[in-house]
Amino acid sequence: MPxxxxxxxxxQLLAAASGGRRRPGDRIFSNAATIAxxxxxxxxxxxxxxxxxxxxxxxxxxxxxxxxxxxxxDYVAPLAFGTILAGAFAALVAxxxxxxxxxxxxxxxPPRIALTLGYxxxxxxxxPSIIYGLWGIFVLGPATVPVMQWLEDNLGFIPLxxxxxxxxxxxxxxxxxxxxxxxxxxVSAVAREVFTQAPRKLQEGAQALGATxxxxxxxxxxxxxxxxxxxxxxxxxxxxxxxxxxxxxxxxVSGVVTFNLISQANPSTIAANIALNFPExxxxxxxxLIATGLxxxxxxxxxxxxxxxxxxxxxxE
Amino acid sequence: xxxxxxxxxxxxxxxxEIGGGVLPGWATYAxxxxxxxxxxxxxxxxxxxxxxxxxxxxVPLACAAIYAWSRAVEGPRRAKDRVMTLAIASxxxxxxxxxxSLLYEVIxxxxxxxxxxxxxxxxxxxxxxxxxxxxxVGTLVITGVAVAISVPIGIMTAIYMTEYGAGKKLRRALTFxxxxxxxxxxxxxxxxxxxLFELFFGPGIRLGVMGSVALSVLMxxxxxxxxxxxxxxxxxxxxxxxxxxxTPKWKTIVKIVLPTAFAGLVTGVMIATARIIGETAPLLITxxxxxTINSNPLDGRMQNLAVYAFSEYRSPGVMKQASYDRAWAAAxxxxxxxxxxxxxxxxxxxxxxTEIR
Numbered sequence: 001m002p003x004x005x006x007x008x009x010x011x012q013l014l015a016a017a018s019g020g021r022r023r024p025g026d027r028i029f030s031n032a033a034t035i036a037x038x039x040x041x042x043x044x045x046x047x048x049x050x051x052x053x054x055x056x057x058x059x060x061x062x063x064x065x066x067x068x069x070x071x072x073x074d075y076v077a078p079l080a081f082g083t084i085l086a087g088a089f090a091a092l093v094a095x096x097x098x099x100x101x102x103x104x105x106x107x108x109x110p111p112r113i114a115l116t117l118g119y120x121x122x123x124x125x126x127x128p129s130i131i132y133g134l135w136g137i138f139v140l141g142p143a144t145v146p147v148m149q150w151l152e153d154n155l156g157f158i159p160l161x162x163x164x165x166x167x168x169x170x171x172x173x174x175x176x177x178x179x180x181x182x183x184x185x186x187v188s189a190v191a192r193e194v195f196t197q198a199p200r201k202l203q204e205g206a207q208a209l210g211a212t213x214x215x216x217x218x219x220x221x222x223x224x225x226x227x228x229x230x231x232x233x234x235x236x237x238x239x240x241x242x243x244x245x246x247x248x249x250x251x252x253v254s255g256v257v258t259f260n261l262i263s264q265a266n267p268s269t270i271a272a273n274i275a276l277n278f279p280e281x282x283x284x285x286x287x288x289l290i291a292t293g294l295x296x297x298x299x300x301x302x303x304x305x306x307x308x309x310x311x312x313x314x315x316x317e
Numbered sequence: 318x319x320x321x322x323x324x325x326x327x328x329x330x331x332x333x334e335i336g337g338g339v340l341p342g343w344a345t346y347a348x349x350x351x352x353x354x355x356x357x358x359x360x361x362x363x364x365x366x367x368x369x370x371x372x373x374x375x376v377p378l379a380c381a382a383i384y385a386w387s388r389a390v391e392g393p394r395r396a397k398d399r400v401m402t403l404a405i406a407s408x409x410x411x412x413x414x415x416x417x418s419l420l421y422e423v424i425x426x427x428x429x430x431x432x433x434x435x436x437x438x439x440x441x442x443x444x445x446x447x448x449x450x451x452x453x454v455g456t457l458v459i460t461g462v463a464v465a466i467s468v469p470i471g472i473m474t475a476i477y478m479t480e481y482g483a484g485k486k487l488r489r490a491l492t493f494x495x496x497x498x499x500x501x502x503x504x505x506x507x508x509x510x511x512x513l514f515e516l517f518f519g520p521g522i523r524l525g526v527m528g529s530v531a532l533s534v535l536m537x538x539x540x541x542x543x544x545x546x547x548x549x550x551x552x553x554x555x556x557x558x559x560x561x562x563x564t565p566k567w568k569t570i571v572k573i574v575l576p577t578a579f580a581g582l583v584t585g586v587m588i589a590t591a592r593i594i595g596e597t598a599p600l601l602i603t604x605x606x607x608x609t610i611n612s613n614p615l616d617g618r619m620q621n622l623a624v625y626a627f628s629e630y631r632s633p634g635v636m637k638q639a640s641y642d643r644a645w646a647a648a649x650x651x652x653x654x655x656x657x658x659x660x661x662x663x664x665x666x667x668x669x670x671t672e673i674r
Binding site for chain 1: 426488515570655
């Protein structure tokens with residue numbers, strides 16, 4: 001970034017011109033800015049340290065002392081399974097839709113309304129998660145019951161849809177759909193950004209050679225956006241893994257480990273488990289919940305860092 | 318400028334090799350309409366008609382219909398183009414259904430619970446009644462304190478990153494840490510605030526300000542991101558002109574850079590506020606649940622709209638429907654606040670962005 005360098009040089013020249021001493025106002029202000037920057041680092045370190053310090057008693061405690069009488073690993077494993085199951089399927093549902101929505105906005109919809117359509121998709125991201133939860137349990141759940149019944153009747157041989165289909169809609173299937181809606185705008189925003197940057201020359205060249213619009217998209221736009229789509233998907237996955245309220249409200253949990261998405265018995269997720277149990281917990285149970293929070297933090301951290309690494313690598317290329 | 322002796326190619330060859338046939342403009346709509354009719358007929362015949370299933374079946378049917386029709390008339394490449402266009406458009410439509418349904422349901426179910434009482438009374442001693450005044454006050458106080466913490470830290474950090482940090486290690490680290498911070502799940506931010514305050518005040522502590530700290534962890538990275546974007550596009554010649562006049566750097570930032578970027582900064586803060594005002598999970602575990610108005614963030618539990626909606630849904634009490642109505646009314650209030658913040662933010666940006674360019 002040459003511009004920023006110029007500024008610094010100008011500042012340094014200025015400092016040199018005024019006899020090498022910096023004015024007190026300058027010193028105070030630049031120190032304040034630096035302190036703010038350091039605060040961020042301290043804050044983030046604080047999050048890790050405090051979670052670790054408060055989670056540690058549960059890690060070192062013996063199985064009998066912990067709630068449920070099982071070791072921390074046995075406690076967190078089904079929750080981690082549920083978290084990853086819900087997040088992965090949500091990403092699987094959301095990514096194709098989000099990419100298609102982004103393509104529609106950037107390449108298919110009339111340019112006049114494209115901005116408005118993009119704003120509508122962004123609106124999905126602005127809606128608070130508690131409202132998604134209420135919508136999921138009162139509206140989407142009941143509306144999905146016949147669909148789940150149909151899935152059990154016709155696709156029951158796939159383990160995912162083994163059933164018996166729930167009659168209330170409080171299933172992993174509905175939770176996955178709601179999570180997918182929640183992360184769709186995130187994935188779509190990343191995809192939209194990269195699709196608008198796809199080189200115009202290639203697109204026009206393809207069309208000049210007689211390619212249809214879809215062939216143009218498939219041969220120039222999609223290859224250009226491939227790695228951004230992957231990283232957008234992982235950002236969305238990270239969000240879905242940590243999403244709390246929608247899952248808390250929708251799922252009827254029963255600590256099982258199952259791939260069956262449409263039955264009444266579902267694995268819980270780490271975040272939902274904390275939200276459900278934290279208010280009524282005390283003592284070592286709190287420490288155990290914080291330890292699971294640390295696990296969640298680690299999982300999302302790895303996901304997000306992988307996503308950022310993909311973006312960074314693409315920027316270098 | 319074609320040579321005059323060049324004859325147009327014979328017509329039969331053109332239609333055979335270049336795929337001369339073209340479907341009429343209404344072909345796609347006809348395919349969708351036909352597919353919907355067929356799907357509706359089949360579903361009605363099997364007795365399992367619902368709007369959801371109708372949509373599920375119509376789209377693939379319409380795709381198949383338009384593909385077959387177009388392939389017969391226009392050839393395989395155009396057929397594929399048409400199918401993909403239809404598929405992409407319907408995927409977008411599918412993505413919009415939740416938004417429309419959600420807004421519609423929130424308004425429909427939220428309006429019955431909206432009354433004067435909802436905004437003016439708290440829920441103390443009310444059996445199956447009462448309002449959400451305590452939750453509204455709590456939301457405003459908790460969010461206000463969070464904004465007061467986040468905005469100075471966030472904007473000063475952004476100033477450091479754009480004005481002072483060039484080439485420094487801390488700046489590079491900050492770019493990374495802000496990314497990491499954006500990805501912190503909201504419940505983890507809540508756990509952090511709890512762990513922090515538990516250390517000083519002992520276990521079981523619930524304070525309004527704990528919620529604000531948790532929300533700040535979520536809000537700060539959003540503020541930094543947007544402020545950094547805006548400060549970056551402040552033209553350098555403005556800064557250089559100020560330096561040339563002998564203005565100190567800090568005064569250049571305060572009097573030139575920040576005012577130029579002001580609209581963008583305000584927009585960023587408003588969008589960040591809209592993002593955190595509806596947070597539930599971190600407040601559930603830090604501010605607790607209470608029935609009365611408490612406007613002091615340093616003294617005891619505090620209610621807020623999102624947690625209010627959650628607890629009205631979860632523990633409805635004797636009059637179930639009234640409770641659900643209040644939960645939806647709280648959701649409607651919340652969504653109205655979020656929408657107003659977003660729209661005003663966009664208006665501010667659209668009105669003033671020309672100053673930057």
